[in-house]
Structures are given as C-alpha cells and as structure tokens.
Amino acid sequence: MRLEVFPTFSVYIHLHEFNAIDLVHGYYQIRFGFKPNSLMTFQLSSERKLSPRDGGAGPSTANSTGISRVAKIAFREQSVELDDIFKCRVNVEKRIDRFEPVLLPMQLELWYLDPEATPSASSYTLVSKRTVEILARADKSTHCYRSIFFEYFIFSAVTITIHASVVGLRVVRTKPAPDPPISDKLRNFHQIICRMVLSTVHSLQTFVQRYSRVLTSPIKIVCGDMEKEEERLKRELEASRNPWGKLEGDLTAFSSQLSRLFNQLLQLFSRSVALREIMLAEFDQQRMKQLSEAFLFSEDTVQTLLQPTLNQNGHVIDLVKKSAYFSLIPPLAVYVANADVNLDNMSVIVEQRFLPSGVSAHANETPFSFPQRLSPMMSPPRSGLESPMENFQVATTPKKIFDFCLPLSALASRRQSNVDYGEDEYCISPGAPNNHLSVHTENWDKRRMTFPGLVPILKNASRSTDALDTEKGDASANLLGSTIFSSTLKAHSLCEISPKPETERQLEPTTGTSSTMSSPVKEVPVQSVNFGQISNGNLVIDGTMMEFVRRKESFKIHLVQQMSYKGYLYSDLASVENHFVPFSRLTKLAIEQRCVQDVHLVIFVHGLEGTCEDLTAYRNYLRITLPDCNLSFLLSEVNQTETWSDLRRMAENLLDEILRYILKMPCSPTRISLICHSLGGLIVRTMCGLEGMTPLLDKLHTLMTLNSPHCGLIFNQRTASWGLTLLQWWKQSPCLDQLTLKDSLNYRETFLYKLSQNGAFGLFRNVLLVGSTQDLYVPGHSALIEQCKAGLADNASGLGAVYAEILANINESVVGSNRHTTLVKYTVSHALAKVPKAQQVTGRAVHIAAVDDDIFIEKLISISAGKHFR
Incomplete structure (x- = not known):
C-alpha cells in the first residue's frame, strides 16, 4: 500500500467532584496519567481555570501526569467540587485498516496530606489507586459519566466525564509519486476507511441528537445517510483521474471534520449539569x-x-x-x-x-421457569x-x-x-x-x-414532551446536519445558534x-x-x-x-428496587432529607480470629445503597482477642458492648440489625437468648450471616474434618467442641442443639443466610441450614437424626414467628480466577471471600440484600 493511515484519538477528561464517604480529616488530591507503550503515545494538557479557593494551586500537568485541585475534607459524606478539565491526544501506531478496539490504560490515584504537614507536592502520600481502561474504537465514539470508587479502607469516589473519539488520520506515504491507476486494493482500502470514519461521524451526531433536548438553545439536527454517503465517495473515487490524490484529500477532509465535530460536541455539552x-x-x-x-x-x-x-x-x-x-x-x-x-x-x-403466607414480591409475575407461560407454542x-x-x-x-x-x-x-x-x-x-x-x-x-x-x-428534530424538554419554538439553526456528509464536509458554526429567552431556560432533569x-x-x-x-x-x-x-x-x-x-x-427486572444512583441530585437530596430521629443501628460481628475491620466493606456499601436511611454503625471489637473461648461468654461480651454503645448514642435506635461472619452468626444467636436482650428484642430488624456454621461443622469433607481435629488438639478451644457437638456425650445436651431451640431467627423481621458449596471451612448445608446427603445416609452414629432435629428446630422458629419472618438464602459461587491455588485447595479463599470480595459485596447489597435493611 502506497499510503499508511494511522488514527489519532482525543480523550476529554473532566473531574467533577470528590466525594468523601469514610475518610480521615486532611487534604486530598487526584492524580492520573496514561502509560505509553510501543503502540500508543500520549500528550496530556490541562485547561487551567483558577478560582480564589485554589490559592494558585489549580489543575496542572507535570511529567505527563494530570493533577487536580486540592480537596479539603473535614467531615464524613462531604463533597468537594473539583471542576478540572484535561485533554489527552493519543497517537496509535496501528494502521486504521487493521485497527481493532484498544483499551487506553489510565492510572487514577488518590494522594493524601496530613493537615498538620507543610503543604507541598512532595508531602503528599499515595493512599489508593485504580486502573481505568477507556475503550477506543475507530468506528465509534465513547461517552461516559460515572463515579470511580477507591478501596474500602479509604472509601471515597470521584465523578468523572470521559469523551473519546478519533479526531484525526495521520497519513504516511511509503512510496513516492507517480501513483498507479485505481485498483481493487485501493477500492477496498478506501471503503474500509470511509466506513470507519462515517460510523464515527454518525456516532458523534447521534450523541448530539440524543441529548439536544437538554440544551438551552434550540438546534436542528438531521443525520445524513451513511450508505448514500459511502456510495457518493465511492463514485467520486472511481471518477477521479488521480485516485490516490483523491484518497489523500478525503483523509484530510475527514480529519478536519472529525476534529471540528468533536470540539463542537464538547462546547455544547461539557458544562451541562442536566446531561451529567x-x-x-x-x-x-x-x-x-x-x-x-x-x-x-x-x-x-x-x-x-x-x-x-x-x-x-x-x-x-x-x-x-x-x-x-x-x-x-x-x-x-x-x-x-x-x-x-x-x-x-x-x-x-x-x-x-x-x-410468610400471603406475601409475595412477585405474585403477579411469571418466572421463566414455567414453559406454559412463555409461549403457547413452547416445545423443547x-x-x-x-x-x-x-x-x-x-x-x-x-x-x-x-x-x-x-x-x-x-x-x-x-x-x-x-x-x-x-x-x-x-x-x-x-x-x-x-x-x-x-x-x-x-x-x-x-x-x-x-x-x-x-x-x-x-x-x-422534534422535541420531547418530558421534563427535560426546553424547546417550544422552531429550530433556528442547522447544526451538524445533513451537510456533514457533503463533499466538502462542512458544519454550521456554533455562533449560528440563537439563544432562547430566559423564561424558556428552565431545566428539570429526570433520571x-x-x-x-x-x-x-x-x-x-x-x-x-x-x-x-x-x-x-x-x-x-x-x-x-x-x-x-x-x-x-x-x-x-x-x-x-x-x-x-x-x-x-x-x-x-426493569430496575433495581428502591435504587439510588450514587452522587446523583436525588441521592444528595435524600441524604439531606432523611429523618434524624429514626436511627437504624447496624452491628457488625466478626468471626474466628477476625477483627472489627473485617466487615467494613458491608458498612460502606450500605451507606451507598441506602442514602435515605439514617444508619449508625457499630464494628464490634470486644471479642477480637478471645474468639477461641466459649460461645456464651462471647455473646455476653457482645451484648455488654452493644448496650454501652446505645447509651452513648444521641438518639436511641428504633431498629437494630446485625451482619455476622462465620462464628459471629452463632455468637449473635446465642446473645438473643440472654436475659439482658429483653429491652432490645422489639427493635430487632434484620440478621445477615455470612458462612456461619448454624448447624455445626459435622458432615464436613474428610480433609476439613482432619484439619479441625488437628486445630482442636492445638488450641483446646471450647467453641470448636461446641461446633462439632463434642461438648457433651448426649448430642441433645450439646450447646448447638440447645441453641437451635432458642428461636433466635424468629425474633427478626428478616433473616439472610449466605453460604457456598465451595467453602471447606463451613459446609454450605450448615451455613444455609439445609439437609445434606451425609446426614440422610447416617443411620449408625445418631448424628443424622440429631442434625435433622436441629434443622427442624430452627425452621420451626421461622415458620411460627410472631414477627412474620422472611428467610432468604443465598447460595454463592465465588470467582477464584485470581486466588492462589493453595488457598483454593484449603478452602480458606472461599470462606473469607464473603468479606474480602468487594465486587461480590456490592452485587449482594445493591441488587438484593440492601432492601432488607430499610
């Protein structure tokens, strides 16, 4: 090929707000950069826009790194406006006729400065980072406004807008003139480039078309026909006496138009709050x-x-x-x-x-499991x-x-x-x-x-009749219209847009x-x-x-x-029930209007050899999922040093910690929920049977247990049983004896059997059980309170009959509950692709995944479990 064509992308990056969810007091800064490689080079620049609050330290770039304004965080759930704009020009060294979508890797970092330290760029400490991959396609533009969360231990987020598109075509001649006549190879090359460029043009036009209703000035938008335009360019190439020169001319016109169209899009929408x-x-x-x-x-x-x-x-x-x-x-x-x-x-x-009987969230809906409801013609x-x-x-x-x-x-x-x-x-x-x-x-x-x-x-160009519609008159300009596909590829100037009267500029965004x-x-x-x-x-x-x-x-x-x-x-489902979009206008309004008097106390109880920080991610995602609820959180730490001791003793410690915490609260909680991992679930059930719990029983709302051995550790896999025996020999732990029904010669006198009779589950409005068949520490049937094959087959030891009675006791407490308890079981298969094989074999990875896997936690809370904490 006598010509080689390489795409140039432009990436627009707008940092809007920094949102503190669970941060310590201090100064924070967002920094980001693109890592160049053999295929891509990056040129980053900032639109420096200083304000009095910046003190001369506005957005900037240094060593190919974008640096935001400084955000001062003084309290929880605080939002700080950044409004920092950067542009990055990306040259991709890959021929456009062989181009496949690429990911532009951007490293987004959060830096912290202690409020007592001397302010300087070198004084900041890196506390968290995320890798953002931006999809770049030669035939389609990318547009996104989203929030990016940092890790749970420094829980915060930045809202960011990204627009990316091909804006230029770099032409490299491999052979000098004179050029040969037209050939099939040239025709195919010209067709590929035309299709990609026209597709990108259409993508940019479509974006303007789709969101033109949020603009305060009317514009008329008419898209050209891609197929007709492609045919026109093809005919002109065939008729040209210098087809290679015609190709170069088309490429130059394409580059000019793509750049102009992308810049016009940014001018129209970059400051639109309604669009965001x-x-x-x-x-x-x-x-x-x-x-x-x-x-x-x-x-x-x-x-x-x-x-x-x-x-x-x-x-x-x-x-x-x-x-x-x-x-x-x-x-x-x-x-x-x-x-x-x-x-x-x-x-x-x-x-x-x-x-409970007579209650169904989907009574009038048809599950896809019923073939007769899917179609009268259903056949395998x-x-x-x-x-x-x-x-x-x-x-x-x-x-x-x-x-x-x-x-x-x-x-x-x-x-x-x-x-x-x-x-x-x-x-x-x-x-x-x-x-x-x-x-x-x-x-x-x-x-x-x-x-x-x-x-x-x-x-x-007809206008929407919804709340976002701001135009009532005729269009006064033709922007990015049919002339986009003309031979000269011209577009009308932005200055041709006629502003609307102030009375018609009211926007009412809706999501x-x-x-x-x-x-x-x-x-x-x-x-x-x-x-x-x-x-x-x-x-x-x-x-x-x-x-x-x-x-x-x-x-x-x-x-x-x-x-x-x-x-x-x-x-x-059409949507997630009672879902709030994080950091949206409605979410912020819900936070401002939530009832201060109605306090919902959520208590987190860790498991064996756990710490109070184990369940921090659940706390964070409950905050995000339920912004309209006034939640107060207690991360229990009273049993951190004695999780091998007796279950009753740990339950008494937990109850004493909860009562002391409630006494210190400004308002007494109206509801109390608990989230427990592993052994913590049994500690809570034990606590519910203590005399000191009486004043709190009417406030119990939701109990959520994660891989908790409610039915003990019997009928586990052989390797796990060997491990338990070895661990018990080493630790001499009372709670391990209780979990394996070895604390009494009579199974029906054991702690776990008696615990099944205290009716703890029936005291809650909602009980959520999470378990996994992959877990070798706590078998799935015990975490989910279900029958198991080994228990059904056991006729000799008597354990099978006792296990069945334990199941019956627990289930009867739910069925006969005066609170009309709803029981939900989640059977989970965790993603283990990046987990070391050694941890997979021992089963530990699955057991702790319920508290370590942020994506699983967000999925569980935001899609389903969160609604039970309302």
Missing part, C-alpha cells in the same frame, strides 16, 4: 444490569421449610458457569479494574426467598444448551418480569419523545415458521431491556427510563447476524450483543428443561 444527571443514570443502570447478571432468585412460602430438601442450587450454578451466556457478558466502555465486573471476578448467586429445542434458534418467533411478554425479552434494533422511547434505541427488543418462542425472529408491538410499555447500555437515538413505544420495529432474520457490526441504513447493530442475548435466552430454556427451575434472573 442523565448520563450518570444511564451508566448506573447499565452497571446495575451487569452486576445483576448471573444472579437468580425464586420465591416460596416459609411452610416449605418444614420439609427440608437437598440444595439443588449447586447444579444451577454449574449450568450458569458452563453456559456461553456467562462468558459473553458485555464489558463497560469505561472499565475500572477490580471495581467493575468481568469474567474473572463475577460471582454467581442463587437466591431463595421464603416468605432439539439438543443441549446451545440449542438452534432458527425456529424461534416472538411471544408476548408477561407483566413486570420480562424473562425472554431481547434487544436487537430500534426500541422507541417510552416517553413519546421520538427516540429509538440502538437495538430492538423481542421475545422468543420455539416452533414458529419462516425461520426468523419477529416482533410484536403489543404491550410494549411493559417491556424492558436485557442490556440497558444501549442509549436512545433521536430520529428527528427515569422510557415507557411507551411510538414506532414499529423491523423483523431481523437470525441468519443475517454476523459478529462485529452490521450496518442497517444509519443503524449499526453490535453483533456481539446480539449473540449475548441469544445465548442468554438459550441458557434460560436449558435451565427450565434441565432443572425445572422456577425463578427469575435479576437482570430481567
């Missing part, structure tokens, strides 16, 4: 959907606890992990390592709710998990739960705003003729998106989702789906996303057939 609210809500919804993948739940009544059965959730988890759906969960465009979900850190959770696919999809057609979706809804192309806005999404939504059912997927538009207002990261695209369909949807044959991107006029469909939703539906059908599973996927 919308983008934050959209990103949060996408991230919540991602967290809720591989999270299933089902419902039953507490009466079913009286007939305990073997836990089959392990088989459900195996099906999830083996499915192609699990491995195809789409990544985020701006991804934070060790904070966002990927295949290596995604845990699988199966939730079982046991509700021909084979296996990856069943053929060519005989599937659309079925009507049930209310609220939309188990078989698939996005494919152009979902209309539910706000009647002439908005459509980048992919359709349809439902599948086997046995239909014509070998294609069709779409029924009835009941469209009840539908949802399986993956909400597909943001709406305005079809024309809600759309609700009605306003346009028909096209049929999309499955056979036409290929990987990568598929052009359909001006619509570019992501083939990877189509494959993901296809595999997901195939997995659900297989789960129904193999397990007769009667449940739901959380990712199929």
Whole structure:
C-alpha cells in the first residue's frame, strides 16, 4: 500500500467532584496519567481555570501526569467540587485498516496530606489507586459519566466525564509519486476507511441528537445517510483521474471534520449539569444490569421449610458457569479494574426467598421457569444448551418480569419523545415458521431491556414532551446536519445558534427510563447476524450483543428443561428496587432529607480470629445503597482477642458492648440489625437468648450471616474434618467442641442443639443466610441450614437424626414467628480466577471471600440484600 493511515484519538477528561464517604480529616488530591507503550503515545494538557479557593494551586500537568485541585475534607459524606478539565491526544501506531478496539490504560490515584504537614507536592502520600481502561474504537465514539470508587479502607469516589473519539488520520506515504491507476486494493482500502470514519461521524451526531433536548438553545439536527454517503465517495473515487490524490484529500477532509465535530460536541455539552444527571443514570443502570447478571432468585412460602430438601442450587450454578451466556457478558466502555465486573471476578448467586403466607414480591409475575407461560407454542429445542434458534418467533411478554425479552434494533422511547434505541427488543418462542425472529408491538410499555447500555437515538428534530424538554419554538439553526456528509464536509458554526429567552431556560432533569413505544420495529432474520457490526441504513447493530442475548435466552430454556427451575434472573427486572444512583441530585437530596430521629443501628460481628475491620466493606456499601436511611454503625471489637473461648461468654461480651454503645448514642435506635461472619452468626444467636436482650428484642430488624456454621461443622469433607481435629488438639478451644457437638456425650445436651431451640431467627423481621458449596471451612448445608446427603445416609452414629432435629428446630422458629419472618438464602459461587491455588485447595479463599470480595459485596447489597435493611 502506497499510503499508511494511522488514527489519532482525543480523550476529554473532566473531574467533577470528590466525594468523601469514610475518610480521615486532611487534604486530598487526584492524580492520573496514561502509560505509553510501543503502540500508543500520549500528550496530556490541562485547561487551567483558577478560582480564589485554589490559592494558585489549580489543575496542572507535570511529567505527563494530570493533577487536580486540592480537596479539603473535614467531615464524613462531604463533597468537594473539583471542576478540572484535561485533554489527552493519543497517537496509535496501528494502521486504521487493521485497527481493532484498544483499551487506553489510565492510572487514577488518590494522594493524601496530613493537615498538620507543610503543604507541598512532595508531602503528599499515595493512599489508593485504580486502573481505568477507556475503550477506543475507530468506528465509534465513547461517552461516559460515572463515579470511580477507591478501596474500602479509604472509601471515597470521584465523578468523572470521559469523551473519546478519533479526531484525526495521520497519513504516511511509503512510496513516492507517480501513483498507479485505481485498483481493487485501493477500492477496498478506501471503503474500509470511509466506513470507519462515517460510523464515527454518525456516532458523534447521534450523541448530539440524543441529548439536544437538554440544551438551552434550540438546534436542528438531521443525520445524513451513511450508505448514500459511502456510495457518493465511492463514485467520486472511481471518477477521479488521480485516485490516490483523491484518497489523500478525503483523509484530510475527514480529519478536519472529525476534529471540528468533536470540539463542537464538547462546547455544547461539557458544562451541562442536566446531561451529567442523565448520563450518570444511564451508566448506573447499565452497571446495575451487569452486576445483576448471573444472579437468580425464586420465591416460596416459609411452610416449605418444614420439609427440608437437598440444595439443588449447586447444579444451577454449574449450568450458569458452563453456559456461553456467562462468558459473553458485555464489558463497560469505561472499565475500572477490580471495581467493575468481568469474567474473572463475577460471582454467581442463587437466591431463595421464603416468605410468610400471603406475601409475595412477585405474585403477579411469571418466572421463566414455567414453559406454559412463555409461549403457547413452547416445545423443547432439539439438543443441549446451545440449542438452534432458527425456529424461534416472538411471544408476548408477561407483566413486570420480562424473562425472554431481547434487544436487537430500534426500541422507541417510552416517553413519546421520538427516540429509538440502538437495538430492538423481542421475545422468543420455539416452533414458529419462516425461520426468523419477529416482533410484536403489543404491550410494549411493559417491556424492558436485557442490556440497558444501549442509549436512545433521536430520529428527528422534534422535541420531547418530558421534563427535560426546553424547546417550544422552531429550530433556528442547522447544526451538524445533513451537510456533514457533503463533499466538502462542512458544519454550521456554533455562533449560528440563537439563544432562547430566559423564561424558556428552565431545566428539570429526570433520571427515569422510557415507557411507551411510538414506532414499529423491523423483523431481523437470525441468519443475517454476523459478529462485529452490521450496518442497517444509519443503524449499526453490535453483533456481539446480539449473540449475548441469544445465548442468554438459550441458557434460560436449558435451565427450565434441565432443572425445572422456577425463578427469575435479576437482570430481567426493569430496575433495581428502591435504587439510588450514587452522587446523583436525588441521592444528595435524600441524604439531606432523611429523618434524624429514626436511627437504624447496624452491628457488625466478626468471626474466628477476625477483627472489627473485617466487615467494613458491608458498612460502606450500605451507606451507598441506602442514602435515605439514617444508619449508625457499630464494628464490634470486644471479642477480637478471645474468639477461641466459649460461645456464651462471647455473646455476653457482645451484648455488654452493644448496650454501652446505645447509651452513648444521641438518639436511641428504633431498629437494630446485625451482619455476622462465620462464628459471629452463632455468637449473635446465642446473645438473643440472654436475659439482658429483653429491652432490645422489639427493635430487632434484620440478621445477615455470612458462612456461619448454624448447624455445626459435622458432615464436613474428610480433609476439613482432619484439619479441625488437628486445630482442636492445638488450641483446646471450647467453641470448636461446641461446633462439632463434642461438648457433651448426649448430642441433645450439646450447646448447638440447645441453641437451635432458642428461636433466635424468629425474633427478626428478616433473616439472610449466605453460604457456598465451595467453602471447606463451613459446609454450605450448615451455613444455609439445609439437609445434606451425609446426614440422610447416617443411620449408625445418631448424628443424622440429631442434625435433622436441629434443622427442624430452627425452621420451626421461622415458620411460627410472631414477627412474620422472611428467610432468604443465598447460595454463592465465588470467582477464584485470581486466588492462589493453595488457598483454593484449603478452602480458606472461599470462606473469607464473603468479606474480602468487594465486587461480590456490592452485587449482594445493591441488587438484593440492601432492601432488607430499610
């Protein structure tokens, strides 16, 4: 090739606010930088905008590192405005015709300065860092506004806007003139570049189009036709006497237009508060959907606890992990390592709710487990998990739960705003003729998106009638319109925009989702789906996303057939219940308006050889998930030095610590909840039976236990039993004797058996049990209070019968509870890809994952468990 073309990206980075959640008093600073490599070089600059509060120390760059303003933190839940803007120019040394999406690695760091220290750049100490990966594509721009959290021990977050796009094409001549005539090689090269550039132009236009409703001045937006423009450029190349010169001219025009279009986008939207609210809500919804993948739940009544059965959730988890759906969960465009979900850190959770009689959170909804509800034409696919999809057609979706809804192309806005999404939504059912997927538009207002990261695209210049609409008159300018695709690739200047009268500049941002369909949807044959991107006029469909939703539906059908599973996927719910978007306007308002008198005390109790800091992450995510609740936290530390002692003694210590803490509180708590890890769960149950608990019993609200041996450590795996024997010989611990039912010759006189009779679970409104079949320290059947095969098979020692009685005693306390207790069991399979093999073999990694894995904790609290602490 006589010409080599390399892309140049521009990355706009805007640091908005620094939010302190659990920080010590002092000065904090955000620093970030891109690490260059053989393929990429970075040029970072800052838009220096000083204010009186900066004292001459505003945003700056030094040694290719961006440095923010200094944030002074004096109290908890404090937000400090940064408003620091940086731009980075990235030259990628990879030919655009061979270009694949790349990740731009950005190291984001939090630095701390003691308030008593001498202020200087060298005095700051690095306390936390995150690696942010920004997706850069040659055919699509990236736009994101999100919060980035630092580690739990220095819990804080920074809100950041990122816009990234190709803004230039660098041309390198490999051979001098004269140039040969046109050839197929040149035609293909020209077509590839045109498609990429036109796709990026369309992506930038779409962004402006989609969010033009938040602008205070009216603009008219008309997108050109990508296919027609490509044909025009092709004809001009064929007609040119100097095709290579024509190619160079097109590349120069492309670069100029891409740069101008990107800069205009920044001028229009970089200061829009309303846009930030919308983008934050959209990103949060996408991230919540991602967290809720591989999270299933089902419902039953507490009466079913009286007939305990073997836990089959392990088989459900195996099906999830083996499915192609699990491995195809789409990544985020701006991804934070060790904070966002990927295949290596995604845990699988199966939730079982046991509700009091007559109570159901989803009484009118249809689980995907009932084939007769999915479609009247339901018939088994021909084979296996990856069943053929060519005989599937659309079925009507049930209310609220939309188990078989698939996005494919152009979902209309539910706000009647002439908005459509980048992919359709349809439902599948086997046995239909014509070998294609069709779409029924009835009941469209009840539908949802399986993956909400597909943001709406305005079809024309008509305005929305929702609260964000600020225009009522005719458009007075044509910005980024059809002239974008003209031969000269010109766009109207921003100065042509006519400002609106002050009376029409009122914005009322909303973070809600759309609700009605306003346009028909096209049929999309499955056979036409290929990987990568598929052009359909001006619509570019992501083939990877189509494959993901296809595999997901195939997995659900297989789960129904193999397990007769009667449940739901959380990712199929329209939204997370009572969810607040972190650091949004509504969240800040909820914090300001929460009731000071209604204090909910949450107590954290660590396990064997644990510390008071073990459950800090749960405290942090409860703060984030429940900003409208006035929560007070007690991290118990009274038993840190004596977790090997008698359970009753530790329970008395805990009760004394709680009573002393309540006496010091300004307001007495109206509710008390407890979160316990491992042995802590038994300590709390023991405490509930003490006489001193009487004044607190009416305030008990939620008990959550994490891998707690409620039924002891009997019927464990052989290696674990050997380890316990060795540990008991070494420690001579009373609590180990109690956990293994060796503290009495008569099993029914043992501490654990008597503990099962004290009815502790029935004293709470909600009881949440978390356990894992991978845990070799505490077997899953003991943590989840369920029957086990070894117990059913034991007819000689008498332990099997005693174990069954322990189960019955605990379950009867829930069924007969005067508090109408709701019992929830979470069977968990933790992600162990990055855990050393030695810890996996011993089982320790799984046992402590419930308190160490921040992503699992966020998934559990934000998607499901958090609502039980309201």
